Amino acid sequence: MREIEVSKITDVVEKLCIDANEHLPEDVKCAIKDCRACEDGEIAKGILDNIIENFEIADRECVPICQDTGMACVFLEIGQDVHFVGGDLSDAINEGVRRGYDKGYLRKSVVKDPVRRGNTGDNTPAMIYTEIVPGDSVKITVGPKGFGSENMSAIRMFKPSHGLQGIKDFIIETVETAGPNPCPPMVVGVGIGGTFDKAALLAKKALMRPLDSSNPDPFYADLEKEMLEKINELGIGPQGFGGKTTAIGLNIETLPTHIAGMPCAININCHVTRHKTEVI
């Protein structure tokens, strides 16, 4: 049994909130630059140049890449031999978010009630996802999620008879409906299988996976490639002004599911697909 002080979790979450909001992951930067090299329209090229200049300014000056510094999605993979001491784990995570959003001059974008609204003033509570895994370490990922893109996400409970074609059509339909709203070029996270809620979680996890990686199952790796190509034939383009680059990446995550169903969730993200990880 390894004891970990929860104050350590607070420190790491604070740091990751700031880091993730100021520095785009290298795989995302590369994907944007690769798309810029393939783009031929004048407006599309200009937009992608500005997007590249933007993340370079954020890197250099340590300022937020985007003003929507998101809801703090905090993923913890907790080794089963870990024992947290010194306080409540959720409180410690929220304290990390509170400090990170204050010290990093990040925007406080959380309201305390979905219907009655009212800003909480410190960007808490975080959306916390925990998973128990073997071992005695804790892997923490902070993925700030903006809502321009979150709002364009969708979930559908398919009949098994809809098959692969149903999934393919749903992905295209969701991206097309999103159009210019989620600040394209976008990143598309697809979750297939599990239950209603697990499919949505898979879609969110798909957005945390590097864009230069593939699903380990060749069937889904091929589907990722095929759907990214199809999306980029839609012509929506950077910011929706027309062009080749509608999406810079598409990741699929799956789980077994029930004989009667085929849930599919699509979580849309923008070109500012942020996440930073640290292992304690």
Next chain:
Amino acid sequence: MAERKITLPLTEKLAKTLHAGDRVLLTGTIYTSRDAGHKRMCESLAKGEEIPFDPKDATIYYVGPTPAKPGQVIGSAGPTTSGRMDAYAPTMMSVGARGMIGKGARLPEVIDAMKKYSGVYFGAIGGAGALLAKCIKKAELIAFEDLGAEALRKLYVEDMPLVVIIDSEGNNLYEEGRAEYLKEHNK
């Protein structure tokens, strides 16, 4: 196509020279507002009260910036999704506000109001908040301080890079840009 420099206020005459797809560098005074600020302003207008700025020929930027770091004029300040202001935009145009800066699709009723009042909808690059902040030379909080990031600010911008998405005749770059791309690539 080269970028065209334009200076505010956005008079009817200036508005009519702008066309969907034009790239512009905008200089002048603009006002920030998003969901909660628009709701309050439209409630005031419904009661016959004044709003915190003179709406005549004004341009509103749909943005909720991050807090300014020490030494900064403003934090990162890219556009938010304009569609959430669709419920309020026709009312704002009816009292004279002509320009809107944001990103994303607009409803037909907004486009109808733009044709009626010679409105222009500009797109700023969504997700380029650090870059856009560089164009903002002055920022002053003028109302609704309690709304935090959604408070109403008066900004002075210089050479802000924008694209005309929908012009005063209702031409729409989202439709035309995509159609043109598809035409070129499906030959």
